[in-house]
Amino acid sequence: MAQNSSAKESIKEMKRLKNEPLLLIAILAIIAFICLFVVYPVIKVVVFPSLTDYAKLFNNQRWFTALKNSLLMTLISTISCTALAFLFAYVNNRLDVPCKGLFRFASLLPIVSPPFIVALSYILLFGVQGIITKQLFGIHIDIYGRTGLWIVQTITFFPYAYSVINGVMQAISTNLEYAAYNMGATRWQVFRNVFWPLCRPGVAGGALVAAINVLTDFGNPMMIGGDMALLPTEAYMQISGWYDMNTASVLAVALLIPALVLFVVKNFWVGKRSYVTVTGKETSLEPYPIPKFIKWLLFGITMFFTIFILLVYGTLVYGAFTKAWGYDWSLTLKNVQYVFLKGNQIRNSIVYGLIASLGASLLSMILAYIVQKKQVGVNKLLDFFAILPGAIPGMFLGIGYVMAFNSQPLELTGTAAIMILALMFWNIPTCYNSATAGLQQIGNSVEDAALNLGANSFRSFKDVIIPLLKAPFLSSFVLSFLRSVTCLSVVIFLYSPSTTVGTISVMVLVQSGQWGEAAAFTTILIAIAFTVLRITQGILKKQGIDLKL
């Protein structure tokens, strides 16, 4: 019955769209685009191997181990990421300690950096030529493999969990804790019965975000995984070493399934379970003081990790200006010059990032606008399409593009177009979320008011929605740009000699042990990312808007 009437509703609304041909065209175009550039490549990969190929996943010892390793690494890294993120969020929100700004800075850095940077620095610090291991202590330890990767993944991805947990913790009024103290609860009871239950949805959400990132990460395992087999790296080996598309597809699908599960749990289960309501009206009291001993202990631990993160970045910059890491510590500009020689790749990074982000934020904006403001029956489908790419690991998308666009009529292999398209669709969920958040702030009736005064859909979009969306548009554009410039997993399968980008060069340099050049490359990528971020923040600040990452 409900099904029936909602179907009727949809049909009626589709009929109404006849009055708004522009909207109808936009909807159809978006659906076509996403089917072609997201759904089709995914299907291509899934149906490529035969059933017997899939069976090999369980027969072939190495691949089965890769599956196990991937899941195990995800599990332990998620636990450590979440714990560390909780600590940082707790210190930030509930402790009266100095250096909070520094802590926040440290937890932002990894988000705006290429994902493999921690691995690279870790090698520079503790590797065979490591400044700490070789230079300081003269010892040699094997850092490649499980433990090294675990540490690196924790540092790299805890900031993602942090931003979720911190958001939730910020919204919990300290008044609630005071209310519990007031009723006679002890500190521990307040934490256990009030604070923790309210944090739980945030912790679950943060953990899932971290898990998805760790599971699908490609850069860190590539650099520091050693000979430990993991799904993303193994799939890459199959393609780059053996041109074995069959096996690569099987491994990619094996990765897609847990990623999908995590994605579904995050979006449809945890998403609906937050009790925290942000009213913004009540004024919270200062956090209740906790015993000095515990306070400074937590501060110490946080400081330790903060220093470690700063060390990671410091090492990188130092490495960029060092003659020969491990042998000759004198300073030099030759690494930077090398990067400028390869200026083409940096230029590619920037150009592809700009175009892809422009496309992604424009498309997402229109998509979010239609979903939020236009009551058309296909809204649910469009919303699903918009967040769908978020469920697909970057390398899966890469492999999909390789398979889907290697023949006429859409032969894109080796072109810049394929890199840009892949980055663009990979970024759509990020941009879409940011656009949706922005749109939700604009009351529905503002647009109705424009229509009411005689503006048609197009005019009201142009006169009212677009000006109000400038800020969310810019922030989604910047986010997307940061992600594109620092992305490795998507493009690693798609580049050709003329379309190489910065991140790929870094990986190649690391593999051939050219640490200095790799560090210089990475430093310049981060510098670009930070510059763009600061410029946008500056523009938005003039309009009185804070850009949040």
Place this chain on the structure above:
Amino acid sequence: MKYFIEFRNVVKKFGDFTALDHISLGIPKGNFVTLLGPSGCGKTTLMRQLAGFSEPDEGDVFVNGKRMNGLPPYKRNTPLVFQEYALFPHMTVYENISYGLRLKKLPKSDVDQKVRQMLKMFNLEGLEDRFPRQMSGGQQQRVAFARALVMDQEVLLLDEPLSNLDAKLRVEVRTELRQLQQRFGITAMYVTHDQDEALSMSDIIAVMQHGKIEQVGTPWEIYFRPVNRFVADFVGTVNFLTAKVAGRDNNILRVEHNGHILRIYSDVPAAVGEMITLVVRPECIRIAREDEGIPDHACIRGSIKSYSFLGRMIRYWIQVGNDEFIIDDNDIDLNGARSGSVNLYLDTRKIHILRDGGAHADS
């Protein structure tokens, strides 16, 4: 009669929920009609059907004889003042007010002249370069009025436009608004759930409940001749008395309540033996002084349960048979409130009779 705005059998469903259930309502030109009803009864939804923000599932909407169904909102010429103002946050006051005119591609000088006129009328001169966030709620609200009125349309829709104002300002604005509407001969449709607003401003009131119109009528009809207990109860304070018709002498109906005969002036053709409801407004009843002799046929007995002292009067809650009465007593005795059993004196000419079988209010 020829209506200027007309709804014919309008049905609107959200999934399985019926928000508007066969609504028919006609509004003559130049009238001020108020939709009155509790929260969630469908007032906004009905108005949205007229403005074109959503389409009815069944039925038709007419303006000036022209069928509006399917017409997009921007072609309907039905300016609306939104409950939450909905001013464009990125436009100044001047830009907000002139937006609709600019869309019509009116010459700049005409636009300017009309906007100036509005600024003057709404006391907004000097504020034209401010942004909405730089103004008080009352000022923003006046901009919202100006933006709708400047369009010079024959129709004006207002969805609880005063709900964000304080009580005093609200009374001022509603008087002004009514004068404006009459001066320009605008056909206005107004939404509120405030009965005072409805009674004081309207030519016609439509009382709604659960997506249906319960009664349409002038404020007098609605207040003194409600068609059922819901309408009577929603518009003003009211007491209900269940009684049985005992007989009729010309225009006087004899009814029995609690074994006691009351004589009520009424033309209602109630049959002898029928159970009815008497609608007794607080102003139709008072507590008799202790020594006062009152005619038997206008008297009922009750006992005071509680009271609250309000300064110029005392409000009593009085048990009468199975019912509880609310009575406002202006004739305050300096010695304090009354207590115990009292006689109540009914003004039997103002009492309204409902032929509802004496049913209880919560239907």
